[in-house]
Amino acid sequence: MPAMVNALLEWASSDAGKMIAGLVGVLAFVVVNALLLTWAERKIAGHMQRRIGPKEVGPFGLIQPIADALKLLGKEILTPARADKPLYYLAPTLIFVPVLVSFIVIPFDATLQVTDINVGILVILAFSSISILSILMAGWGSENKYSLIGAIRSIAQNIAYEIPLLLSLLPVIMLANSFSLKEIVEKQEGLWFVVVQPVAFVIYFIAAVAETNRTPFDLPEAESELVAGYHTEYSGMRFALFFLAEYTNMFIVSAIATTFFLGGYQGPVLPGILWFLLKSYALVFVIIWLRWTYPRVRFDQLLNVAWKGLIPLAFLNLLVTGGLLKL
Amino acid sequence: MIQGFVKGTASLIAGLGVTIRAFFQPVVTSQYPREVLTISPRFRGHTKLVADPEDPGKNRCTACGICVKGCPSGSIKSVEGEKREGEKRKTATVYLLDYTTCSQCGICVEVCPFDALAFSRDFHSAGYRREDFHYDLVKELKR
Amino acid sequence: MIEEIKARLPGDGLIEVPFPQKGYHYALETGADKLPDLAALFDEKRFYLECLLCTDYGEYLELVYFFNKHLAPSRVKVTLKLDPAHPVAPSISAVYGSASWYEREIHEFYGVLFSGHPNMAYLFLHSGIDHYPLRKDRVPVPPEDLARLDSFNPCEQEDSFFINLGPQHPSTHGVLRVVLKMDGEYIEQAEPVLGYLHRMHEKMAENRTYQQFLPNTGRMDYLGAMSFNLGHVLAVERLCSIPVPERAQSVRIIATELNRISSHLLWLGAYLADLGALTPFLYVFDDREQILDVLEGVTGSRLTYCYFRFGGLYNDVDDPFIEGTKAFVKRMWSRFSLYEKLVTGNVIFRNRTRGIGTITQEQARKFGVAGPVLRSAGIASDMRKEEPYSGYDALDFTVPVGGRGDALDTYVVRLTEMENSLRIIEQALARLPGGPYMAEKVPKKLKPPPGDLYHVVETPRGELGIYIVSDESDRPLRMKWRVPSFSNLMVFPELSRGTLLADAVAILGSLDLVIPEIDR
Numbered sequence: 001m002p003a004m005v006n007a008l009l010e011w012a013s014s015d016a017g018k019m020i021a022g023l024v025g026v027l028a029f030v031v032v033n034a035l036l037l038t039w040a041e042r043k044i045a046g047h048m049q050r051r052i053g054p055k056e057v058g059p060f061g062l063i064q065p066i067a068d069a070l071k072l073l074g075k076e077i078l079t080p081a082r083a084d085k086p087l088y089y090l091a092p093t094l095i096f097v098p099v100l101v102s103f104i105v106i107p108f109d110a111t112l113q114v115t116d117i118n119v120g121i122l123v124i125l126a127f128s129s130i131s132i133l134s135i136l137m138a139g140w141g142s143e144n145k146y147s148l149i150g151a152i153r154s155i156a157q158n159i160a161y162e163i164p165l166l167l168s169l170l171p172v173i174m175l176a177n178s179f180s181l182k183e184i185v186e187k188q189e190g191l192w193f194v195v196v197q198p199v200a201f202v203i204y205f206i207a208a209v210a211e212t213n214r215t216p217f218d219l220p221e222a223e224s225e226l227v228a229g230y231h232t233e234y235s236g237m238r239f240a241l242f243f244l245a246e247y248t249n250m251f252i253v254s255a256i257a258t259t260f261f262l263g264g265y266q267g268p269v270l271p272g273i274l275w276f277l278l279k280s281y282a283l284v285f286v287i288i289w290l291r292w293t294y295p296r297v298r299f300d301q302l303l304n305v306a307w308k309g310l311i312p313l314a315f316l317n318l319l320v321t322g323g324l325l326k327l
Numbered sequence: 328m329i330q331g332f333v334k335g336t337a338s339l340i341a342g343l344g345v346t347i348r349a350f351f352q353p354v355v356t357s358q359y360p361r362e363v364l365t366i367s368p369r370f371r372g373h374t375k376l377v378a379d380p381e382d383p384g385k386n387r388c389t390a391c392g393i394c395v396k397g398c399p400s401g402s403i404k405s406v407e408g409e410k411r412e413g414e415k416r417k418t419a420t421v422y423l424l425d426y427t428t429c430s431q432c433g434i435c436v437e438v439c440p441f442d443a444l445a446f447s448r449d450f451h452s453a454g455y456r457r458e459d460f461h462y463d464l465v466k467e468l469k470r
Numbered sequence: 471m472i473e474e475i476k477a478r479l480p481g482d483g484l485i486e487v488p489f490p491q492k493g494y495h496y497a498l499e500t501g502a503d504k505l506p507d508l509a510a511l512f513d514e515k516r517f518y519l520e521c522l523l524c525t526d527y528g529e530y531l532e533l534v535y536f537f538n539k540h541l542a543p544s545r546v547k548v549t550l551k552l553d554p555a556h557p558v559a560p561s562i563s564a565v566y567g568s569a570s571w572y573e574r575e576i577h578e579f580y581g582v583l584f585s586g587h588p589n590m591a592y593l594f595l596h597s598g599i600d601h602y603p604l605r606k607d608r609v610p611v612p613p614e615d616l617a618r619l620d621s622f623n624p625c626e627q628e629d630s631f632f633i634n635l636g637p638q639h640p641s642t643h644g645v646l647r648v649v650l651k652m653d654g655e656y657i658e659q660a661e662p663v664l665g666y667l668h669r670m671h672e673k674m675a676e677n678r679t680y681q682q683f684l685p686n687t688g689r690m691d692y693l694g695a696m697s698f699n700l701g702h703v704l705a706v707e708r709l710c711s712i713p714v715p716e717r718a719q720s721v722r723i724i725a726t727e728l729n730r731i732s733s734h735l736l737w738l739g740a741y742l743a744d745l746g747a748l749t750p751f752l753y754v755f756d757d758r759e760q761i762l763d764v765l766e767g768v769t770g771s772r773l774t775y776c777y778f779r780f781g782g783l784y785n786d787v788d789d790p791f792i793e794g795t796k797a798f799v800k801r802m803w804s805r806f807s808l809y810e811k812l813v814t815g816n817v818i819f820r821n822r823t824r825g826i827g828t829i830t831q832e833q834a835r836k837f838g839v840a841g842p843v844l845r846s847a848g849i850a851s852d853m854r855k856e857e858p859y860s861g862y863d864a865l866d867f868t869v870p871v872g873g874r875g876d877a878l879d880t881y882v883v884r885l886t887e888m889e890n891s892l893r894i895i896e897q898a899l900a901r902l903p904g905g906p907y908m909a910e911k912v913p914k915k916l917k918p919p920p921g922d923l924y925h926v927v928e929t930p931r932g933e934l935g936i937y938i939v940s941d942e943s944d945r946p947l948r949m950k951w952r953v954p955s956f957s958n959l960m961v962f963p964e965l966s967r968g969t970l971l972a973d974a975v976a977i978l979g980s981l982d983l984v985i986p987e988i989d990r
Contacts, residue, residue, distance in 0.1 A: 044350070045748075045749075046354075047349075047350045047351075047354070048346045048347075048349050048350045048749055049349070049748075049749050049752035049753070050349055050352060050353075050354050050355045050356070050752060050753070050756060051354050051355070051356040051752065052354050052356065052358070055358070145631060145633055149655070149971075215746055215747075216746065216818055218746070219972070289343065289346065289347065290343075292346060292748065292749050293342045293343055293345070293346045293747070293749060293812070294339070294342065294746075294747060294816065294818050295742060295745035295746040295747035295816070295818050295819050295822060296745055296746030296747075296818075296822075296972075297818055297821070297822075298821070298822055298970065298972045298973070299655065299970065299972060300970065301821055301822075334817070335817035336817075338811075338815040338816050338817045338820075339816065339817060339818075341811040341812075341815060341816075342811060342812050342813075342815075342816050344811065345808055345811050345812040346749060346812070349749075349753075355756050355759075367763075367766050367767045367770070369766070369767065369768065369769065369770040369785070370766065370770050371769075371770035371771055397681075397682065398682075399678050399682035399683065399684075399685060399686070400685075430685040430689075430774075430776075431685075431770075431771065431776070432684055432685035432776040433770075433776060433784060434681060434682065434684070434685075437779070437784070438914070446770060
């Protein structure tokens with residue numbers, strides 16, 4: 001018996017073991033985060049609208065997300081008869097892949113990172129394109145006009161906003177001289193990059209809100225126009241997966257913003273992971289705050305903002321940063 | 328263009344200010360049914376027969392049928408009465424009201440020559456069957 | 471101008487009619503052959519077609535056209551008698567766009583065939599109805615007319631596909647279905663399909679006494695129920711010459727203006743919910759709650775009021791009402807800055823509504839558009855100023871106008887109207903006279919003298935016209951409600967051509983439609 005435990009511990013402290021433990025931790029975190037964010041969104045929305053959000057289920061409505069999950073599990077799973085079955089079934093599962101991969105490289109603390117790939121940010125950006133693919137699969141496979149329109153809008157939007165996303169992260173990479181997320185955080189010891197690159201931070205934030213399809217950029221799921229956009233035909237747990245992916249995505253973009261601009265896990269007194277979570281969730285609060293304040297931006301105006309506004313500005317910022325670095 | 332940009336950003340921040348201030352203000356909703364609301368005295372629930380001040384079981388209705396004719400929806404199905412000993416007019420014994428078609432217009436209350444009808448303040452109307460709302464107002468008064 | 475018209479009509483007599491009794495200034499009887507020229511003449515003189523209706527008199531059907539001019543009221547009633555066995559009339563929809571739907575409505579309810587009308591399909595009714603409902607006798611629909619009525623069939627074509635906006639709609643317009651022919655994201659053609667909420671109020675009016683019809687008025691436009699109530703009550707009082715005491719008039723004004731504010735507030739919340747901002751909806755309901763509490767304290771209802779009676783009010787107002795109204799007015803003045811910061815100045819909102827759904831004055835005239843939509847196009851026409859009723863002429867208020875006629879202008883016009891309503895309430899409260907709240911001698915069984923009357927009030931959505939034909943019995947022979955949302959919706963297909971779907975939703979919201987009043 002003790003020999004087995006010893007062997008287990010030895011394996012657990014090896015690299016492979018740490019990776020597996022990290023993955024399990026990440027999965028657990030994803031689920032808890034999604035539950036927490038659904039509750040937080042409803043509570044924050046409620047108080048901004050001068051009402052209490054959920055209050056009946058559990059103290060302060062904390063059990064509400066679990067009640068929602070149970071409800072979604074119990075729903076009848078309808079599949080449209082003419083749906084393109086492989087695409088339709090694969091879309092909700094595929095949307096989780098970029099999310100989980102992104103979690104692997106995010107540094108929660110100096111020692112709490114599943115693995116530190118030296119091209120960390122490239123991995124994240126590359127995999128986030130897969131989520132666009134899954135939206136297209138969902139929209140096309142549903143055989144529904146509204147889903148198709150929603151999917152088309154979403155793809156155009158995501159492609160347009162990926163570019164300023166990347167361009168606003170590039171100055172930070174240039175300043176830190178590395179693609180690895182851990183090193184970027186380490187380089188922010190004395191001064192956070194947001195002070196040096198405020199424009200890049202704002203551009204990144206706007207592009208991030210657009211990437212996660214949140215209001216004011218939530219045209220793909222415009223409730224009052226298109227019923228529910230690309231996830232109209234999904235019911236029960238499949239719909240829940242889309243939702244979970246959106247909330248996790250919200251956290252990831254905030255985590256990346258924290259890592260790149262707000263110093264990651266750096267901070268006095270409190271342990272690093274607490275600072276990291278504090279900063280990330282503050283940005284998540286801002287994203288929720290934006291949703292409940294602004295109306296939706298129209299589709300062509302959305303693309304105009306991206307192509308005519310954010311991209312030139314991001315290029316300009318990049319140019320100025322590069323020039324100053326050279327000098 | 329720069330001025331438009333500045334004005335636009337200022338408007339966005341002003342909007343954020345409104346919602347964040349509302350976030351910290353108290354809620355304006357009341358948590359029904361945990362909190363009980365006060366109903367205004369003139370609230371229009373279903374109609375009821377007005378009780379005679381001296382004798383609470385007695386009503387003023389004389390089964391003249393003016394309300395039956397006056398109702399636009401035909402909700403008052405029938406009013407029957409009988410002439411009791413020592414009284415000049417009939418007294419109502421059965422007053423059938425189908426509340427499911429009533430629109431609370433108040434015509435019956437208004438045209439009654441004896442002021443026998445009034446609005447109740449009952450807003451807890453909920454039931455499982457339509458027959459739950461076929462009231463006999465005489466019986467309701469006696470309860 | 472009327473002299474010119476008189477001169478251009480050889481032989482026909484333009485009879486002048488006493489306006490206080492009839493509600494219109496001139497009457498003219500014409501024949502089917504002269505009608506198109508007459509319509510062209512009115513169009514040339516810049517009149518608009520206010521209403522088009524039909525009455526079944528038994529021996530003949532009578533088509534009644536009301537022409538009026540903005541800001542220079544001179545209502546002309548043109549009548550055309552038709553043979554009930556074979557009713558055919560020329561269509562004037564080529565001249566006046568608004569005639570198109572009125573003629574469709576008359577066709578399916580009375581069986582009058584309008585020659586030259588491009589589309590005689592069902593407007594409110596649906597297949598399965600085998601007779602003409604509003605006729606007094608049961609007249610069956612002949613098969614060729616059935617085929618004509620049943621002819622709406624959107625079908626697939628190359629490069630465009632049809633989308634249904636509604637009838638189950640997340641935006642709170644009511645039950646409206648718009649069939650959109652799309653080319654990608656752009657709308658080629660929009661065709662509203664009505665009748666999902668049709669309850670035959672006009673037939674009910676013929677089967678109920680004037681007093682029994684009162685609850686129906688509130689159900690037609692549930693957001694502006696007080697003004698519909700007021701219209702009905704004022705029309706019958708005018709018909710029967712019942713005087714109304716001063717106190718009742720003032721209270722009527724206060725109640726109607728409170729209702730107007732609450733209707734505009736709901737429109738604001740629903741419009742922003744259409745555009746994606748869900749928070750102002752809740753703020754608006756917070757304000758409305760105060761109004762609804764005040765009105766509940768005096769009438770007992772919160773939405774579908776049945777408060778006014780012929781000759782006055784159902785019951786008198788008390789001190790809580792006056793105190794509550796004063797408190798509400800004070801609070802509402804401070805709330806406008808909140809809406810200004812959150813909505814009006816917001817750059818996203820302005821970009822969504824600036825330049826969207828621009829109505830020109832010519833379009834407004836051709837389609838008989840009414841209300842804030844008309845005022846946003848630049849025509850300062852408000853029925854409370856043009857044909858004052860119930861004491862509005864003693865009050866001091868302005869009529870807000872917009873410059874461009876787009877959605878942002880209708881928004882600003884409605885906000886300014888809310889401010890004006892607050893001022894009207896303050897003035898009316900200040901001069902609230904004592905005295906009785908009900909006229910003294912109101913007959914129990916109202917039997918108005920024979921004749922017809924057209925009365926107009928200003929509801930939150932625009933000009934409401936009530937046409938009553940009385941035949942001396944206690945039930946009207948014909949009661950026609952000319953609702954503002956009906957003519958406002960007619961402009962929508964024109965406005966939304968070539969726009970994006972998101973813009974179509976913004977335009978539809980800016981028209982402030984309440985579908986139950988369209989469908990009646």
